[in-house]
Amino acid sequence: MRVPFIKMHGLGNDFIMLDAREAELPAVTERSAAALANRRTGIGCDQLILLERSANADFRMRIFNSDGGEVEACGNAARAAALLHGEPAKVETDGGIIELSPTQSGARVDMGVPSFExxxxxxxxxxxxxxxxxxxxxxxxxxxxxxxxxxxxxxxxxxxxxxxxxxxxxxxxxxxxxxxxxxxxxxxxxxxxxxxxxxxxxxxxxxxxxxxxxxxxxxxxxxxxxxxxxxxxxxxxxxxxxxxxxSIIMEGPATEAYRGTFEWADYA
Known part of the structure; x- marks a missing residue:
């Protein structure tokens, strides 16, 4: 199965963006995320970002670090998602609902209220x-x-x-x-x-x-x-x-670098 991806970055913090909002993809695992993130044998990235349907927001954003572990939030990836989505949206993450909107130079993101306890x-x-x-x-x-x-x-x-x-x-x-x-x-x-x-x-x-x-x-x-x-x-x-x-409001750039496809079985 050939899968399309979009390579993006926010200030050099780079991502593989997988869009499963319309067409479902095979399940991303710790192994497949780490394999795709590998800069020598994969596509290479700091984080792999999976966009999915959500019942609670406009879409869901899942974040996998380069070691394959899934984490709760990523501000630079939120700006990349805003650029990709092209209009204001509420986004479900494991860290809570965030709000984002594209700007002329990148994106503005409401990251929610910080916790200090x-x-x-x-x-x-x-x-x-x-x-x-x-x-x-x-x-x-x-x-x-x-x-x-x-x-x-x-x-x-x-x-x-x-x-x-x-x-x-x-x-x-x-x-x-x-x-x-x-x-x-x-x-x-x-x-x-x-x-x-x-x-x-x-x-x-x-x-x-x-x-x-x-x-x-x-x-x-x-x-x-x-x-x-x-x-x-x-x-x-x-x-x-x-x-x-x-809430914390973050504003900054996001950039699309290139698009491509890969064979899912090579990284499963």
């Missing part, structure tokens, strides 16, 4: 999530936020000085985080946030939309920046708005 992150035991009394080597007192998926955020003097390729997997898999965690390293300069992200199940990526949302919220909550704020990632900037008690 320790058991909604989740953490293994109760603590203050605004300034957690924990550390890993030079990284300490992070914030934790759930924006549909879990994030821990460290504010440092210079995010480029942190060996995130080494500390990222160490923190991601720490027993403090029962479902693992996305690791964000940020610094503040001239009222903007500079950010690097180690994504749970994907590693270092050029951009992370949910990471930008979580980090902006944590910085606003600590009084380090004011909303709206620019979050600069290796792939480029995102604009994030958030007011206490409200």
């Amino acid at each position: 320790w058991d909604s992150i989740p953490l293994d035991y109760a603590m203050d999530t605004a300034a957690m009394p924990v550390s890993w080597e030079m990284l300490g007192n992070p914030s934790a936020v759930n924006v549909g998926n879990p994030h821990v955020i460290f504010f440092v003097r210079d995010c480029e000085d942190v060996p995130l390729d080494r500390l990222g997997p160490l923190i991601e898999n720490d027993p403090l985080f029962p479902t693992r965690i996305n690791v964000n390293i940020a610094d503040i300069r001239n009222g903007a946030v500079n950010l690097r992200v180690w994504e749970r199940g994907a590693g270092l990526t050029r951009a992370c939309g949910t990471g930008a949302c979580a980090t902006a919220v944590a910085a606003i909550r600590r009084g380090l920046v004011a909303s709206p704020v620019t979050v600069n990632l290796p792939g480029g900037p995102l604009q994030i708005e958030w007011n206490e008690g409200g």
Whole structure:
């Protein structure tokens, strides 16, 4: 069975988009998602995105990281889905219902209301999530936020000085985080946030939309920046708005790279 796909990216965070809203596809498994994501023997991506019918929204978006694991949310993929859909929509994700709409330069996404309770992150035991009394080597007192998926955020003097390729997997898999965690390293300069992200199940990526949302919220909550704020990632900037008690609004670009087909049996 030949299956069509669309290769897209948001600031270099790239996706294989599979559209099953009209015609059903074979079931995506952890094995098939990881095989398709492999950059040497597959198509290659940070995340595989499956769009399906939904009884609760205009459509459903499922997200598989490059290791094959299914996760709850992906902000950059939401912008890609908005570009592909072409009009405002409510989208069901495992992290909740989000609202998205295409813009001239990309998309605007209502990511919903963030959660700060320790058991909604989740953490293994109760603590203050605004300034957690924990550390890993030079990284300490992070914030934790759930924006549909879990994030821990460290504010440092210079995010480029942190060996995130080494500390990222160490923190991601720490027993403090029962479902693992996305690791964000940020610094503040001239009222903007500079950010690097180690994504749970994907590693270092050029951009992370949910990471930008979580980090902006944590910085606003600590009084380090004011909303709206620019979050600069290796792939480029995102604009994030958030007011206490409200939804997070993310705006930024999305791009279609190319389209193609593959033989499903080759990756099953």
